[in-house]
Amino acid sequence: MADTAYQHLYSKKAWQLLRGATLARDNWKCQRCGSFLVGGRKAPRSAVVNHKTPHKGNLALFYAPGNLEAVCKACHDSDIQREERSTKTQIGLDGWPVS
8 A cells, every 4th residue: 555645646647547558558467476457446356556666755756657567456465565564674784674
């Protein structure tokens, strides 16, 4: 789920058009597991357009077609979210998390 501070960006017409173009470009196919995507919001194969590099409000990253990929909700809510959480913690040379 998007950070609430940036949630308003997802309601913009420019995002809706870019989202549709991304799904069409990726042939409505999950770029992670290969399953075909469906409409709706709750089904495991629902279409999600993922930012490969989290944008954190950076509009250039938010609207960059090369930073977007079509994925299914199942991949987005499991593998991708796990990847994003693991990159938030930096590990020092001693092997311990850096504060």
